[in-house]
Amino acid sequence: MPNIKSAAKRLRQNEKCRVFNRMRKSRVRTSENILDDLIKAGDKEAVVAGLTKCYSELDKAAKNGVIHKNKASRKKQRLAARVAKMA
Known part of the structure; x- marks a missing residue:
């Protein structure tokens, strides 16, 4: 318990x-x-929407310092590669 105000x-x-x-x-x-599940399902339109949502969450987390900006960038790159591989 802190002693100082x-x-x-x-x-x-x-x-x-x-x-x-x-x-x-x-x-x-x-x-x-969610994006993993969409990729497994194979619905292209849903995957693109899910990827956009995922990008948004990663950017918000990096902006607020929750994760490092390079980690967010790396995750976005890998997710995009998985989506491209699916197509």
Whole structure:
């Protein structure tokens, strides 16, 4: 338990950030899993829509510092390659 007022505030801030970061990472993983299912199903239009959604989630996570921008770029590149391979 913090003894200093600023340390208590920092504890509260860290908890809020932790929850937000977990939520954002979870959204990224969920969108990737949905895209996997769409690729397995083979519906081209749905896959393109899912890829766009996945790109959006990755960009948002990178913008907020939840994941590194290069990691987001790498994931986007690999997802695009899988979609291209499907087509």
